[in-house]
Amino acid sequence: MYKIEAGTAQHLGSRPQQNDRVALFTAPKAPGYVLAVLADGISGGATGSEQVLHTAKQLFDEYRASEVVSLPRLEELVREIAHDVHEILVMDPRTGASEPLSTMVLMVLTPERQAVWGVVGDSRLYRFDNKECLARSSDADYVAHLMEHDKLPEEAARKHRQAKLLTNALGNKNRAPFVSFGVQEDLKAGQAFLLCSDGLWSYFADVELATAVAKKSPREAAEILINKARERAQGKGDNCSMAIIKLVALPKEPVNYTVQKMRKAV
Numbered sequence: 001m002y003k004i005e006a007g008t009a010q011h012l013g014s015r016p017q018q019n020d021r022v023a024l025f026t027a028p029k030a031p032g033y034v035l036a037v038l039a040d041g042i043s044g045g046a047t048g049s050e051q052v053l054h055t056a057k058q059l060f061d062e063y064r065a066s067e068v069v070s071l072p073r074l075e076e077l078v079r080e081i082a083h084d085v086h087e088i089l090v091m092d093p094r095t096g097a098s099e100p101l102s103t104m105v106l107m108v109l110t111p112e113r114q115a116v117w118g119v120v121g122d123s124r125l126y127r128f129d130n131k132e133c134l135a136r137s138s139d140a141d142y143v144a145h146l147m148e149h150d151k152l153p154e155e156a157a158r159k160h161r162q163a164k165l166l167t168n169a170l171g172n173k174n175r176a177p178f179v180s181f182g183v184q185e186d187l188k189a190g191q192a193f194l195l196c197s198d199g200l201w202s203y204f205a206d207v208e209l210a211t212a213v214a215k216k217s218p219r220e221a222a223e224i225l226i227n228k229a230r231e232r233a234q235g236k237g238d239n240c241s242m243a244i245i246k247l248v249a250l251p252k253e254p255v256n257y258t259v260q261k262m263r264k265a266v
Contacts, residue, residue, distance in 0.1 A: 006036070021039045030063050036106070038123055052102055055088070075118070125195050128209075139158075150166075203233060
C-alpha cells in the first residue's frame with residue numbers, strides 16, 4: 001500500500017506571461033480517483049490551456065465510478081476531454097498566428113493501484129521507479145501515426161513540428177489531435193510520475209529528473225528543478241510548469257510491547 005504525495009509548481013521563465021496551466025483534481029462522484037492535468041498554451045496566449053483545465057475538471061466532476069475500475073472507460077474519458085477541448089478551440093473566432101493551440105497531458109490514478117494517461121503535443125509524462133526513469137512520452141507514436149495514416153515518409157513525419165499543418169495540438173484547425181495513451185497497473189510505493197511542459201524537460205536528462213523526484217518531497221523537487229532550469233536557460237527560458245505525484249510507503253504500525261516483571265521464587 002502507499003499514500004500519495006503530490007504538488008504542482010510553475011515559473012514564468014523569461015516570457016512576458018504565463019501560458020501554462022497545471023492542476024490536481026479529485027472526483028466528487030468517484031472516491032479515490034485523482035486527475036493530474038498539465039497544458040501548455042503554444043499559441044493564442046493561455047486560452048487553450050485554460051480550456052484544457054476547465055473541460056478536464058468539468059468532465060472529471062461528472063465521472064461516476066463503477067464497482068470495478070474500468071480502464072477503457074478512463075481512456076474514453078481522456079479521449080473525450082481532448083475531443084471537447086479541440087472542438088471548442090477550433091470554433092474560436094480568432095485566426096492566423098493568434099489561434100489558440102495547446103498541448104495536453106492528463107493522468108488518472110485509481111484506488112486500485114492503476115494509472116491511465118493521455119498526451120497531445122510535446123509536453124511530457126515521465127514514469128519513475130525510485131531513481132530510475134521507466135519510461136516517458138515522446139513523439140514516436142505520432143510519427144508512426146503520420147507514416148501510417150498520412151503516408152508520409154519517415155523523414156517528413158519526424159519534421160512535423162516545422163509544419164503547421166502537421167502540428168499535433170488541441171485547436172489545430174487543419175487536423176484532429178492525436179492522443180497517445182498509456183496504462184500502468186500494480187503501482188507500488190517508490191514509484192512516481194512527473195507531468196511537465198517543455199520549459200522544464202528541455203534542460204534535463206531523464207536520470208536528473210528521476211533523482212530529484214526520488215530524493216525530495218514534491219515541493220522541494222519542484223523548487224530545485226525550476227531553479228536549475230532557469231540557470232541552464234541563461235535568460236531565455238520558456239514557461240516552466242510541472243505536477244509531481246509520488247507514491248510513498250505507509251508508515252509501519254508501531255509494535256506495542258507488554259513488559260511483565262517476573263517474581264523470583266523464593
